[in-house]
Amino acid sequence: MSTRQDSRVVKETQTTPSTREKESLLNQPKAVWAVFFASIIAFMGLGLVDPILTLIAEDLNASQSQVTLLFTSYNAVMAVAAIITGAISSRLGAKWTLICGIVIIALFSALGGLSNNIWAIVGWRAVWGLGNALFVATALVAIISLSKGGNAKAIILYEAAIGLGISVGPLLGGLLGGFSWRGPFLGVALLMVIAFFAVLIFMPTLKDQAAVKRGTSLAEPFRAMKHRSLVVFGIGAALYNFGFFTVLAYAPFVMGLDVHGLGYVFLAWGILLAITSVFMAPKLQQRMGTVRAMCLMFTLFAALLLAIGIWTNIHWVPIIAVILSGAVMGNNNTLVTTAVMNAAPVERSTASAAYNFLRFIGAAVAPYMAGKLAEWFNPHVPFITAAVFVILSGLIVGFNYHHVKHVDHAGSNH
Template sequence: MSTLTKKAAPVQPSLNAEPGLLQQPKAVWAVFFACIIAFMGLGLVDPILPAIAEQLDASQSEVTLLFTSYNAVMAIAMLVTGAISSRIGIKWTLLCGIVIIAIFSALGGASNGIWALVGLRGGWGLGNALFVATALAAIVSLSNSGTAKAIILYEAAIGLGISVGPLLGGWLGAMSWRGPFLGVACLMVIAFLGLTILMPKATDTGKVAKPKTSLADPFRALKHRSLLVFGIAAALYNFGFFTLLAYAPFVMGLKEHGLGFVFLGWGILLAITSVFMAPKLQARFGAIKSMCAMLFLFAVLLICMGVWTSTQWVVITSVILAGAVLGNNNTLITTAVMNAAPVERSTASAAYSFLRFIGGAIAPYTAGRLAEIFNPQVPFIVGAFFVLVSVVFIWGNKKHLNHVDHAGH
């Protein structure tokens, strides 16, 4: 009898430990596919930035405001996502975000002026804030394979969305710059249906038992030095990230299809490294060392783009290679943030994202203005400077961050 008991005992733990990255509940896959579609929206717009400038008679800096308004509203809205989701539940927060994105992207496709488009992109940012912050928390909480693997899954969805988006955007944008905006609206309808059908109501049952999140919680979370450091570092490196995303299309000298293929390559490398390479780097060298190395390489690529701005193949190659270092860094820093402080994951995500998207809001317009005032090289050099500052900042606060490698997964 004791022998049977001994043999039977290990079976249950092994079953609990069994689920891998791909063995997830339906609810996780519903959010995963909705994430792909949501992040396709970001990449869809990229190949049409020069076309929008030309057809709406707008300057480069005015067109970059499409990213600035989007990220600025997203940053502020991140502060209320926790309060909203703790009251109406994960599922309804995700669905509300999707509906808002669909409405504002459709209105954007019907607009006739750059300033109307900039304002409508801000509304799109509100919807994305509700969706993105909640989606990360949803995948982490619903996953049965641990925090680290759940975050890899989330980053994979981002990578897939960002990589496929430009290709679709280039194809639709070649017909009309309005195509990608209307395309996003249609894709959001598909995401809405998918979540409505596949995500069970049971995912929201915990919302009554849990204390409701207040608007002050993200600010309280930033009192934790580690979370504050990661947030400020992300704001700094996002300056380089969105300089590349919002301004590089103007210097490559490519039409919509060509830009779509360049950012497809960028997104594919981002997806592959975020899933397969980042966990290996973290396991071997630790999150902080790996993060600093990736950010340093990103700064080098931006410097190359700044020095050889007029050499098309250098800019294109640098953009594509940047996908690899950014894919690694995104997974490394997102995993670190989830383990940085003893606060709710949704609150940590909101606090971190608030700071992160402030950098993303300032960078695009700044890049456009620097190019107009000086020359097309300056935005990339300035972007590289901010990324290097983020490396110094992370390394200078290393003693407050080392614990993230030993936190539970």
């Protein structure tokens, strides 16, 4: 990381690097925990619908590929909206951008729960994706700016919130889905109302006055893509997301479980994701370096997807492989996020916007593609295809090692 970037980090946190390193991960201001709690609820939306996909398909007479559009519409809007998050947050400030995102998520998750046909839910999930885009990009920057202990600890906190949200989401989806598929949607809306008040009361107004004066341009995320390292990680994450969202959107259809069973499987998956993102990923970074550890995780994930693709009809194989994939994904999420934050000499919000735009393209295409591949061929093909994409992500990062290896040294500074 450049000297200019290091000085900005110090300025944002009003402390020295040595002081930051001594700070405990759990010794954080109330504002950090408010954003942390809101992040958990926001990321519940990702895994929330996993256990109820089959219920929605049955109740609303929808095909598997139509139901996977609940992920595709959500992620497609997140990809496009990622470009505008920097311009919005620079004008509103982190706090009010987060609050806007929370309000949109609460309102449109409630509307989804009150809908009576699959296309209405797909549409409301798309607008929900806009709220999540505003929230996700800003939450990471807010936690880094407000937290004590340095970049690395802040990213671990953020990834822990993601892991908890993703793990609790399926559990909540399974429990509330046992009454009705509408329950999880309405449950998230209620929890987001609580998150709204937490952020409103405890988070201070953070506003980058310099960014406001110059007016962050919509073109800045595209300008950031002139940095090859950022593009490499973005494309790698887009290909990796073909695997990630094939697991989330299509694996529920091949496990042969009811709504409660699916909830418990994805709970176990999410718990492993949360634990490894917080405790194992930093150790892998220290021992192997960020880039090499990332490529190892891509390889292991591809192997698990291939196992599901080969033994799709033996229900315990997808169940075990999906649960184990949580450990791989947890490590990889932290590794990639750390790498992106140190990849290019641009503002973090701009780097986050460019990266989210690239990665959510893969996240948007993958769910619908998985459903269609199963309809056109058989249930084995989506997982084998996803394994190929994940292998490609590892190859792209690996072949560009010379251009991205600097993130290993940048990460060690924090």
